[in-house]
Amino acid sequence: MSADMTDPAPLAAPPDAGSIRALPSRAQARRRAARERAVGLLLPVVGAVALFVIWALVAQMKLITPILLPGPIPVLATLVQGLAGGKLMMDFAVTVLRTLEAFAISAVIGMPLGVLLGSNEKAYRSVEFLIDFFRSTPASAMIPLFLLIFGVSDFNKVAIAAFGAVLIVIFNSAYGVMNARKQRIMAARVMGASGWRVFRDVLIWESLQPSFVGLRTAVSMALVVVVVAEMFIGSTNGLGHAILDAQQVLNVKLMYAAILATGILGYLLNILFLYAERRIVHWSGR
């Protein structure tokens, strides 16, 4: 009933000359919109700049001993130097290569397997427990086992990362198929599509969007496992090795630089996959 009380009031009061003059002109509205766009572009930078400033202040005032926390400028200098042709660049490249290898293996095995399992729900239910169990087992827990199987090889790191990633891909692709819009399947069937054509023309496409979520998660997982494996499996290169090596000899600047490089790598991979998803699954969310 409160609406009855409040509604008539604004209607009853005629707009006076003052309020009309207060209305913004079109040019003003345009300027305001431009300002809002600029603010929108700047906002994401605010947090990063704030962290940088706090880091610089803490280091400058020696609130934390410089042995543990060097200033941001020397760390960034080390990072840029390292990535511009130094040893860090090699480590970066090696980690990228291993991550992409592991990812490629998991995608090539996981997507077809997931789509196949998803299109036969009984088949998926029969292996669901295994997938969920090993998906819940930290891949790092399997490192000693993989050491036994593959030895201290380069491929070991790739294999274990691929193992961690493949289950995520299978899971997401399978659910993508199982959750395909029933009506699209019906539409294809009513037009006379065979089971194979429904699979090829509808199910695979319907599963693409969830599959991409799986691939994006999988590449992050692959990076995590590769970096861990590089730390512990008799490595001589890679970002994981660089971080641990720098820590062992107390080269803190290099350690921070290597950590930042790993973060940059993870972030770039994520952006890359988001971009690829938007290009390939162009209908997603529309």
Added chain:
Amino acid sequence: MTILDTPTTGQSVDSPLITIRGLVKYFGDAPLYDGFDLDIARGRIISVFGPNGCGKSTLINMMAGLIPIDGGEILFGGKTRRETRIGYVFQNYREALFPWMRTRDNIAYPLKLMGWSKARVEARVEELVASFGIGFDLNRYPYELSGGQQQTASIMRALAPGPEVVLLDEPFSALDFEMTLFIREKLQQVFMETGTTMMLVSHDLEEAVYLADEVLLLTKRPTQVAEVVRFDAARPRDLDTLSAPAFIEAKRHSLEVFQREVRK
């Protein structure tokens, strides 16, 4: 049942196209259809109207072979569903078209399924474009089109293979009024050009009568035919049809039957 014995060729125009005999469909333990019979003549538009939950959509879904039947048979000029070319238009056009295909490819999809050559598919799509008077770009993806344009594309897709029957499940329910009027006229125009038998589930009695040669009124479940109301007004029907005495009488009578059935 003589229709079963006649060969499919050389049938007279008057023989029913669709014959439903002893149709049975249960949902759980509850009978939805329990011995349902229906004949539908060739070259008519049939509107299906009835109380909520009487299984209007289920009926055409069973005819389309999308929902299995528990008993009885549905034949099309003596042929089974598998041997019959059926076009189907869904209410929810968003989930009926394939968003990964351009609109043109969506319309061409059933033709490609039939193994038509590229040139033949092209020609047929152009033919449809001309007869629908399409003003939007078919090279766009469905999600780039308005709802009405998407539903128009759905109807073109359903008509592309020259089906013997087109089934439409509340095709206007998700559209705004302007688009509803537009597509209604297109549908009527296509019907006048091709004489394709159409069966249309509707929840709007005015629309049901306006489009139909026969309004199929259904009872509450277990569903039977309450009455088939004929409406013979000449085509093309237009706004004047809506105020013609015959229309008003057909609508009034349909409403009467409907209300009698709902109150039972």
